[in-house]
Every structure is written in structure tokens, then in C-alpha cells.
Amino acid sequence: MSRLSQDVSRPSIHVSNVRSVEGRDVFLADDLLEIRIRGLAPSCAFSLKCRLEDDKKRAFASEIEYEADETGAWTSTKDFSHRPMESFELCRPAEGQRQGTRLSQSDVMQPQKAFLSVCIDGRSVASTVCERYYHDDANxxxxxxxxxxxxxxxxxxxxxxxxxxxxxxxxxxxxxxxxxxxxxxxxxxxxxxxxxxxxxxxxxxxxxxxxxxxxxxxxxxxxxxxxxxxxxxxxxxxxxxxxxxxxxxxxxxxxxxxxxxxxxxxxxxxxxxxxxxxxxxxxxxxxxxxxxxxxxxxxxxxxxxxxxxxxxxxxxxxxxxxxxxxxxxxxxxxxxxxxxxxxxxxxxxxxxxxxxxxxxxxxxxxxxxxxxxxxxxxxxxxxxxxxxxxxxxxxxxxxxxxxxxxxxxxxxxxxxxxxxxxxxxxxxxxxxxxxxxxxxxxxxxxxxxxxxxxxxxxxxxxxxxxxxxxxxx
Structure with a gap:
């Protein structure tokens, strides 16, 4: 497994196709997001963790392995060996949740929280938080x-x-x-x-x-x-x-x-x-x-x-x-x-x-x-x-x-x-x-x-x- 070297820039994660509202990144639940990760070592193996929490604090999580390209970058919509939104789609009930828990939303006016984290050797090196809505209050x-x-x-x-x-x-x-x-x-x-x-x-x-x-x-x-x-x-x-x-x-x-x-x-x-x-x-x-x-x-x-x-x-x-x-x-x-x-x-x-x-x-x-x-x-x-x-x-x-x-x-x-x-x-x-x-x-x-x-x-x-x-x- 390739590791981060000291001459590589600090890893970052950025999510596109979101709206910025009062400093928060928000998106509709059916939006296709583009997740961009930069600053990794060339061909670095990493995992992308996703944790979704609904308005009742029910939590779902996924962790999927990927590999950066030769420039140390990875983009979800350009990695054709994976579905671009699979970090969300493959979420399962998180540890501690009751068997059979289903991600739902009791109050559509409130968001689900989406926590995304880039991990190498089990250590988080970059993270971001977005808000996932089923309701478009602007329209x-x-x-x-x-x-x-x-x-x-x-x-x-x-x-x-x-x-x-x-x-x-x-x-x-x-x-x-x-x-x-x-x-x-x-x-x-x-x-x-x-x-x-x-x-x-x-x-x-x-x-x-x-x-x-x-x-x-x-x-x-x-x-x-x-x-x-x-x-x-x-x-x-x-x-x-x-x-x-x-x-x-x-x-x-x-x-x-x-x-x-x-x-x-x-x-x-x-x-x-x-x-x-x-x-x-x-x-x-x-x-x-x-x-x-x-x-x-x-x-x-x-x-x-x-x-x-x-x-x-x-x-x-x-x-x-x-x-x-x-x-x-x-x-x-x-x-x-x-x-x-x-x-x-x-x-x-x-x-x-x-x-x-x-x-x-x-x-x-x-x-x-x-x-x-x-x-x-x-x-x-x-x-x-x-x-x-x-x-x-x-x-x-x-x-x-x-x-x-x-x-x-x-x-x-x-x-x-x-x-x-x-x-x-x-x-x-x-x-x-x-x-x-x-x-x-x-x-x-x-x-x-x-x-x-x-x-x-x-x-x-x-x-x-x-x-x-x-x-x-």
C-alpha cells in the first residue's frame, strides 16, 4: 500500500453539485454528487467512509476502498469501476443500530447529515460534512x-x-x-x-x-x-x-x-x-x-x-x-x-x-x-x-x-x-x-x-x- 510522503500536499476532499447556504453544503437526496479527493500520494490506496444520520439520529455507514491516480487524485464520477454515489447507496445500519433499521426521514424540513472521511491505514486525513434534504424549501x-x-x-x-x-x-x-x-x-x-x-x-x-x-x-x-x-x-x-x-x-x-x-x-x-x-x-x-x-x-x-x-x-x-x-x-x-x-x-x-x-x-x-x-x-x-x-x-x-x-x-x-x-x-x-x-x-x-x-x-x-x-x- 502506498503511503503519504512528506512532500505531498495535505489531502483534501471537496463535494461538487451542492448549494452553499449560510456556510453549509446542502443537496437534494437524489442529486448526483461529485466527490473530489486531492493531495494523496500517486496510486495511493485509501478508503472513503460515509456516515448518514437521519432526523431521528439513526445512523448508516459505509467504507469502500479506492485508489488514487498517478497524480494523487480521485474523482467519484471518473472512477468507472465504481458507481459514483455508492458510498451513499451501500450504507448499512451503523454499529449499535437495531437490526432492520431503515434510513428514513420523519421531518422533511430537517436534513440528514452526511459525513465523508478519507482514511489511510485507518487514520482520517481529510473530511467534510454535507446536509441531505428531501425538501426544496426555495421552490x-x-x-x-x-x-x-x-x-x-x-x-x-x-x-x-x-x-x-x-x-x-x-x-x-x-x-x-x-x-x-x-x-x-x-x-x-x-x-x-x-x-x-x-x-x-x-x-x-x-x-x-x-x-x-x-x-x-x-x-x-x-x-x-x-x-x-x-x-x-x-x-x-x-x-x-x-x-x-x-x-x-x-x-x-x-x-x-x-x-x-x-x-x-x-x-x-x-x-x-x-x-x-x-x-x-x-x-x-x-x-x-x-x-x-x-x-x-x-x-x-x-x-x-x-x-x-x-x-x-x-x-x-x-x-x-x-x-x-x-x-x-x-x-x-x-x-x-x-x-x-x-x-x-x-x-x-x-x-x-x-x-x-x-x-x-x-x-x-x-x-x-x-x-x-x-x-x-x-x-x-x-x-x-x-x-x-x-x-x-x-x-x-x-x-x-x-x-x-x-x-x-x-x-x-x-x-x-x-x-x-x-x-x-x-x-x-x-x-x-x-x-x-x-x-x-x-x-x-x-x-x-x-x-x-x-x-x-x-x-x-x-x-x-x-x-x-x-x-x-
Missing amino acids: VWREPFRNADGLVGTLFLQRNSTPQNQGRSPSGTSATPADKQAVARSRSNLLILDMFGTGGGLVEYKASLLAARLGCDAVHIGLFNVPGTQLPSVWQDIDLLYLKRFLQAMRLRFPDPEKRFVLHGMSMGGQLGIAAASLFPDLVDGLVSVNGSPFLFDPFRLDGHPLPHYALQTENAEFGTIGEGPDASNFIITERMFKGVDLDIATRKRRDTWPMAPVSSIRCPTLIVASKDDKNWPSLEFAKQVRRITSADPETSINFLELQNAGHLMEPRHGPVCTVVYHGVLKMLLQQGGENLVGAAADFELAYEATLAFCRNIATSAQRARKGAKARL
């Missing part, structure tokens, strides 16, 4: 949403929308008089309605980030387990009529006839998105389902009436072990619970015996993302059934993206891969897949880019329709 308002019908969510509106959030921003700036006088009509012709999975509560970071990245409006829909609200305490009590009322409320809030309403959800959120687009096709202009399911495995209701569903047999589940000795923990492989479930619609002659959403009723452009490596449930098999039902229907526009390594919990690009997660509602560890961490990180990026492109296409089609209408006038 997006965050506004809690409640109404008399019991609807619960959080709006993320472009700053030319109604500015009711007058709190201080993450960058330390406050709303200006000009902000407060902004018109109540958004320039954005796209509203993304984001739904999370079986964890419940308000998990806003994806809606916030999509609003920032796409320059659109977004709303995270609260589904259950939100204290102080009338929402059910468990996901099994969700009534799909709630989603219809939410869509109707958003159309009243944004009356522009050219505005497009796109449902976006992962896991159970994708499952509910498929159901809503099937049952209420006139209210949905687009759908993105990530590892969702058209099949119903819980006793959801529709206007109080229970819907047919598959009752899973938990005894079919299998268990594995993570860790060793006294730190070992069991996790459940929930995918095995689907062993005895007949997912092949060809074996069912009567359509009313299918405990699944009527996907042939979907009329909006749809993107279904499914991972072969999903160990939570067989999302790829679910996607194949949707394709089988809808492929012969010329009125459907459903695109499928099949991934190999992503596992179940797909994060926005450059987010850490989570292979086992502690489920706070079920109080157990669940296997997710994604053990090929580099492959999973690449798939995260593919899925995220596909989602962005899909949403941009819908927004562009709305703009073309508006221009066409004006031309006809």
Missing part, C-alpha cells in the same frame, strides 16, 4: 391537509401555489411578502398523489422529493395510523371509498381541467393505486405502482362492504437468521406465504371469483415496476398477471419495467439499500431482497428515472392538449 411549500370529511395528508406545492406555510425553511429563510401574495393557482399541470405501505403514519419524503425534482405539486395521502385523526388504526380497515373522496377533494382544490392527477405508490401503496385506478378510472390520469399487487390480501372495504380477498396462511412463512451469537435475530420470509395461493387467473372461469382489482378497467397511462428479487411478495408474478389480463385491450396503456436485483423497498436513486427491515406495526423483521447491493442500487436508479420520465410525459401531454385547445380557439 416548494409544505402544507398539512385536513378536511371535514376526515381526509388526511400533506401537500407539497410549487411556491406559486397557495403559500400557507409561513414557518422557517431548512435554509433559514422565511416567507416573504411576495410569497404570501402569490396567486392561488399553480403553474404546474401535474399533481402526484403518493401512498406508502403498511408502516402507516405520514411518510412524506417521496412526495416532497418528487415535487422538488419534477417541479410539480404533490400530496402524500395518510391512510391509517395517524394519531389525532379519524383514520383507521390498522391497514386492514382501509375503505377504498376514502381514496375516491381524496381524489375528488384534490380536483376541487385544483380545478384546472388540464391538471393531471397521478397516483404513485410502493408495496401496499401500489396495491391501493392499482385498485383506485381500476375502480375510479375517471378520477385518475396516471398510475405508478412499484412492487404493488392487483390481488387483495386484506379485507379492504368499498363503501363499507368487504371486498373479496385472499387470506394468507402465515404457517407457510419461513424464517431466517441475521447476525451471530447474542446479536442474532430471526426474520420472516413473507414471500413464502404465497406458496399456496393460486395467482393464475386462467384457472378461474368466473371473473367475480378473482379477489383482485378489475385492472381491465384502467384507462390511464400506467407504469408498473416489479422486482424479480422481491422477497416480501411475488411482485413480478403480480405484474405478469396484469399484463396477461390487459395485453389484448387496445384501450389500455400499461408499461412494465422488470428489475432483477432491487428487492421490495425501492428508494429514490442514491438511497441506501435495505435488505431486512424491522416493521414497526408488525413488530418483526421482514426480508426484502436486494442482497446484491450494487445491482439493487442500479435498479433503484432505473426505477426512479423511469418514474420521472413517465410523470414528465404525462405533464407534457397535458401541455400539448392545452396548446391545442388554445389553437382551436
Whole structure:
């Protein structure tokens, strides 16, 4: 291993593609950063340590070996033998964290701290700190949403929308008089309605980030387990009529006839998105389902009436072990619970015996993302059934993206891969897949880019329709 010699300049680390705010380097969570290290000995072997801390002080860490070039320099975007953001993507729960800890963000107005350190022979020779945000307060308002019908969510509106959030921003700036006088009509012709999975509560970071990245409006829909609200305490009590009322409320809030309403959800959120687009096709202009399911495995209701569903047999589940000795923990492989479930619609002659959403009723452009490596449930098999039902229907526009390594919990690009997660509602560890961490990180990026492109296409089609209408006038 080459070592620093005394005639080599002091090592330094610099991060590009960040914004300087009051002396702090800040960036959006899906930004591609360029990490530049200089002042090392020629061809010096070193490690780059990364430590991420969310707003609850949950910590993730990585340490990856690299080699400087012949000038003693290294640049993350020019080392083609590695992914440029892998120091973030390959972070794992840091020492002392509970098994199954997942990097998340409870308060999107607060940053995650990113600590980067260059080490040689275990000794830090250069370091820097950045702040990682899911919210762009310079351009997006965050506004809690409640109404008399019991609807619960959080709006993320472009700053030319109604500015009711007058709190201080993450960058330390406050709303200006000009902000407060902004018109109540958004320039954005796209509203993304984001739904999370079986964890419940308000998990806003994806809606916030999509609003920032796409320059659109977004709303995270609260589904259950939100204290102080009338929402059910468990996901099994969700009534799909709630989603219809939410869509109707958003159309009243944004009356522009050219505005497009796109449902976006992962896991159970994708499952509910498929159901809503099937049952209420006139209210949905687009759908993105990530590892969702058209099949119903819980006793959801529709206007109080229970819907047919598959009752899973938990005894079919299998268990594995993570860790060793006294730190070992069991996790459940929930995918095995689907062993005895007949997912092949060809074996069912009567359509009313299918405990699944009527996907042939979907009329909006749809993107279904499914991972072969999903160990939570067989999302790829679910996607194949949707394709089988809808492929012969010329009125459907459903695109499928099949991934190999992503596992179940797909994060926005450059987010850490989570292979086992502690489920706070079920109080157990669940296997997710994604053990090929580099492959999973690449798939995260593919899925995220596909989602962005899909949403941009819908927004562009709305703009073309508006221009066409004006031309006809």
C-alpha cells in the first residue's frame, strides 16, 4: 500500500453539485454528487467512509476502498469501476443500530447529515460534512391537509401555489411578502398523489422529493395510523371509498381541467393505486405502482362492504437468521406465504371469483415496476398477471419495467439499500431482497428515472392538449 510522503500536499476532499447556504453544503437526496479527493500520494490506496444520520439520529455507514491516480487524485464520477454515489447507496445500519433499521426521514424540513472521511491505514486525513434534504424549501411549500370529511395528508406545492406555510425553511429563510401574495393557482399541470405501505403514519419524503425534482405539486395521502385523526388504526380497515373522496377533494382544490392527477405508490401503496385506478378510472390520469399487487390480501372495504380477498396462511412463512451469537435475530420470509395461493387467473372461469382489482378497467397511462428479487411478495408474478389480463385491450396503456436485483423497498436513486427491515406495526423483521447491493442500487436508479420520465410525459401531454385547445380557439 502506498503511503503519504512528506512532500505531498495535505489531502483534501471537496463535494461538487451542492448549494452553499449560510456556510453549509446542502443537496437534494437524489442529486448526483461529485466527490473530489486531492493531495494523496500517486496510486495511493485509501478508503472513503460515509456516515448518514437521519432526523431521528439513526445512523448508516459505509467504507469502500479506492485508489488514487498517478497524480494523487480521485474523482467519484471518473472512477468507472465504481458507481459514483455508492458510498451513499451501500450504507448499512451503523454499529449499535437495531437490526432492520431503515434510513428514513420523519421531518422533511430537517436534513440528514452526511459525513465523508478519507482514511489511510485507518487514520482520517481529510473530511467534510454535507446536509441531505428531501425538501426544496426555495421552490416548494409544505402544507398539512385536513378536511371535514376526515381526509388526511400533506401537500407539497410549487411556491406559486397557495403559500400557507409561513414557518422557517431548512435554509433559514422565511416567507416573504411576495410569497404570501402569490396567486392561488399553480403553474404546474401535474399533481402526484403518493401512498406508502403498511408502516402507516405520514411518510412524506417521496412526495416532497418528487415535487422538488419534477417541479410539480404533490400530496402524500395518510391512510391509517395517524394519531389525532379519524383514520383507521390498522391497514386492514382501509375503505377504498376514502381514496375516491381524496381524489375528488384534490380536483376541487385544483380545478384546472388540464391538471393531471397521478397516483404513485410502493408495496401496499401500489396495491391501493392499482385498485383506485381500476375502480375510479375517471378520477385518475396516471398510475405508478412499484412492487404493488392487483390481488387483495386484506379485507379492504368499498363503501363499507368487504371486498373479496385472499387470506394468507402465515404457517407457510419461513424464517431466517441475521447476525451471530447474542446479536442474532430471526426474520420472516413473507414471500413464502404465497406458496399456496393460486395467482393464475386462467384457472378461474368466473371473473367475480378473482379477489383482485378489475385492472381491465384502467384507462390511464400506467407504469408498473416489479422486482424479480422481491422477497416480501411475488411482485413480478403480480405484474405478469396484469399484463396477461390487459395485453389484448387496445384501450389500455400499461408499461412494465422488470428489475432483477432491487428487492421490495425501492428508494429514490442514491438511497441506501435495505435488505431486512424491522416493521414497526408488525413488530418483526421482514426480508426484502436486494442482497446484491450494487445491482439493487442500479435498479433503484432505473426505477426512479423511469418514474420521472413517465410523470414528465404525462405533464407534457397535458401541455400539448392545452396548446391545442388554445389553437382551436
